Amino acid sequence: MFKISDLFKEAKKLNKTIVFPEAEYSDRIIKAAQIVLKKKLANVILLGNPKVILAKSNKLKNAVIIDPNNSELTAEFVTELVRLRKHKGVDENKAKELLSNTFYFASMLVEMGYADGYLGGAETATSDVLRPALQIIKTKDNIQTASSCFMIVGTKKLGFGENNVMFVADSALNINPSAMQLRDIVLSTAKTAKRFCNITPRVAMLSFSSFGSGGDEDESILKMREAIELVKKEDKELYIDGEMQLDCALVKEVAKVKAKNSLVAGHANILIFPDLNAGNIGYKLIERFGRLQAVGVIMQGFKKPINDLSRGCKVRDIVVMTAITCIQAKD
Numbered sequence: 626m627f628k629i630s631d632l633f634k635e636a637k638k639l640n641k642t643i644v645f646p647e648a649e650y651s652d653r654i655i656k657a658a659q660i661v662l663k664k665k666l667a668n669v670i671l672l673g674n675p676k677v678i679l680a681k682s683n684k685l686k687n688a689v690i691i692d693p694n695n696s697e698l699t700a701e702f703v704t705e706l707v708r709l710r711k712h713k714g715v716d717e718n719k720a721k722e723l724l725s726n727t728f729y730f731a732s733m734l735v736e737m738g739y740a741d742g743y744l745g746g747a748e749t750a751t752s753d754v755l756r757p758a759l760q761i762i763k764t765k766d767n768i769q770t771a772s773s774c775f776m777i778v779g780t781k782k783l784g785f786g787e788n789n790v791m792f793v794a795d796s797a798l799n800i801n802p803s804a805m806q807l808r809d810i811v812l813s814t815a816k817t818a819k820r821f822c823n824i825t826p827r828v829a830m831l832s833f834s835s836f837g838s839g840g841d842e843d844e845s846i847l848k849m850r851e852a853i854e855l856v857k858k859e860d861k862e863l864y865i866d867g868e869m870q871l872d873c874a875l876v877k878e879v880a881k882v883k884a885k886n887s888l889v890a891g892h893a894n895i896l897i898f899p900d901l902n903a904g905n906i907g908y909k910l911i912e913r914f915g916r917l918q919a920v921g922v923i924m925q926g927f928k929k930p931i932n933d934l935s936r937g938c939k940v941r942d943i944v945v946m947t948a949i950t951c952i953q954a955k956d
Contacts, residue, residue, distance in 0.1 A: 627790045627822045629778065629920070629945055633666060636948035642668040643950050644734050644743040646727035648690075649673025651748045652681065657943035659684045666944070667951050670740055672727040693730040702733040709761060723757075732757040735929050741954035744946055746922070746934035751797060755924070758931040768926040770809035773797040773933065774817055775908045775921035790822045793896045793911070796904035797922040797933065807852035807897065808859065813925035814895055815863055821952065828856075829874035829893035830867030831903070835883045839868075845899045852897075864889050871896070871907075920945055930954050 643661075647654045648671035658669050659682060669688040671678055678690055693699070699721070706720040706729075715723070723729045731743040746754045755771070764771050774794035794814040799806055807830075815826040830849040833839050839846055849868040856865050866889035872879045873890050880891030898904035912919040920942070922933040930953035932946050 627778065627788045629918070632821070632945060632948040632952065633664065636666045636951040637664070639951050639955055640668065641741040641951040641954045642670060642739075643947055644670045644672060644731040644740045646672045646731040646743060646745045647748050649677050649727075653747050653938070653940050653943060655681045655685070656940045657947065658688060660940070660944050661947050662687050664944075666948050670734065672730060691730075691734075693727055694725055696730075698734075698739070699724060702730070702737070705737065706733060706761070713760075726757070728754060729757040729761070732761040732931070735931065736761050742930035742932070742950040744932045744934065744943070744950050746932075747936060747938055747943065749936075751922070751933050754933045755798070755931070758924075758927055762927050762929050762931060764926045765928055768809050768813060770799065770802070770806040771924065771926040772799055772802075772806075772810040772813050773922045773924055774814045775919045776817075776821065776923060777908070777911055777915075778918045778920060780917065788822050788824045790818075790824065791894050791896065792818045793898070793904065793908045794925075795898065795901065796908040798901070798924075800901045802900065804848045804851035804855060807848065807899075808855040809926060811852065811856050811863075811865065811895075811897055812859060814897070815860075817923060817925055818895055820956065821949070824894055826863060826895050827889045827893050828863065828865040828895040828897060829869055829889055830865065830897050830899075831871060831874065832868035832899060833870065835869045835873045836867075838870075838883070849897075849899060866890060867897075920949070923949060 645654050661667055662669055671688050671690045674692055675690045702724055703720045707715055734740040735743055772795045774792050775796050777791040779789040792814050795810050811828055818824055818826045832846055832849055834846050846868050853865055866887045873883045874893040877891035884890035908919055924932050930950050932950050
């Protein structure tokens with residue numbers, strides 16, 4: 626059975642370096658960094674004014690603190706950023722301006738190999754967390770669409786799915802994904818599920834309809850069906866089915882009535898939502914009413930690991946996401 630402590634055990638073995646762009650203005654980040662250092666989950670780079678950061682805590686002696694406005698790395702980063710973004714009109718002055726933003730500086734630390742990943746979002750909107758990574762680190766060669774997922778972990782009282790864990794996507798990034806974008810979301814989430822929890826992915830493409838019960842003309846239904854065909858062309862072995870309603874995906878008794886021949890219905894451990902409205906509302910309903918732990922936001926599809934935090938995150942959430950970022954950096 627999967628446990629969060631398994632993530633900590635694996636991260637400790639990896640000796641990865643994670644950047645925290647919000648250290649200067651987030652007390653939660655500072656508290657989490659202290660725990661990460663104490664548990665030896667990762668090496669830590671904190672970005673911001675050293676005086677301001679050190680005034681927040683006296684337990685950061687093992688952290689590296691870098692001020693983007695006064696760093697010996699800036700000249701190297703300016704040259705590389707101009708090369709990467711010259712086609713978008715970025716010259717030396719613009720590069721210096723961008724690098725004063727800690728998320729751009731963090732992206733360059735990761736891109737240039739000074740760090741293995743970055744983690745932010747406790748105090749920053751998702752768009753501002755991801756924009757530098759999309760421009761600098763970019764997505765993997767076979768994935769055009771970066772996406773996000775949440776890992777939902779069961780409890781002793783409420784266990785579910787294979788290995789007591791489930792994944793939901795996309796819940797934080799893509800507003801109204803196309804069939805091709807849904808293909809990328811499915812493939813990335815299946816890889817994430819196998820990587821972190823050693824489960825056999827069973828993907829349910831969610832809808833208000835189950836296998837045509839809602840008609841055959843609605844755009845949201847058609848794109849889920851098209852996405853399934855696109856996924857099957859890429860991965861013929863992946864268990865994926867739909868479109869289906871949530872109860873059909875999770876409840877065996879319902880699945881016997883609505884989809885008795887499906888290898889996914891009633892056994893799904895990956896739920897793919899048709900759009901961000903459904904995805905974001907859905908994971909929060911699961912988390913709050915089910916009183917389950919939603920681990921994330923886990924970003925997917927980037928060449929190198931970067932992750933986003935919910936602005937409602939707790940210190941422990943940041944620590945867990947640090948471990949996840951370390952493990953992503955192993956691959």
